[in-house]
Amino acid sequence: xxxxxxxxxxxxxxxxxxxxxxxxxxxxxxxxxxxxxxxxxxxxxxxxxxxxxxxxxxxxxxxxxxxxxxxxxxxxxxxxxxxxxxxxxxxx
Numbered sequence: 001x002x003x004x005x006x007x008x009x010x011x012x013x014x015x016x017x018x019x020x021x022x023x024x025x026x027x028x029x030x031x032x033x034x035x036x037x038x039x040x041x042x043x044x045x046x047x048x049x050x051x052x053x054x055x056x057x058x059x060x061x062x063x064x065x066x067x068x069x070x071x072x073x074x075x076x077x078x079x080x081x082x083x084x085x086x087x088x089x090x091x092x
Contacts (some may be wrong), residue, residue, distance in 0.1 A: 013051040021052060 013021075021044065028037040041049065 010047045013048050018048070018051055018055060021048060022055060025052065 012018075024040060025037065028040060044052070
């Protein structure tokens, strides 16, 4: 863990571990297995979960795509436009 003044910045999740977690989450999302997905997500450390979120931000549509769709801004606009990544599928 690196220190910046009094703020501690944790090290990133190792790439191999992050790839495994993302693969598991993707498989569970693709299968619409909400209960298992929730259990796995709750078992992740905050750092690993944050790294998963950051890794998946690359799959979000560009801001101009959302703004140009005529939909509302923010999360509501993102949900209306939709994303191709498996984590954004509707999970039942």
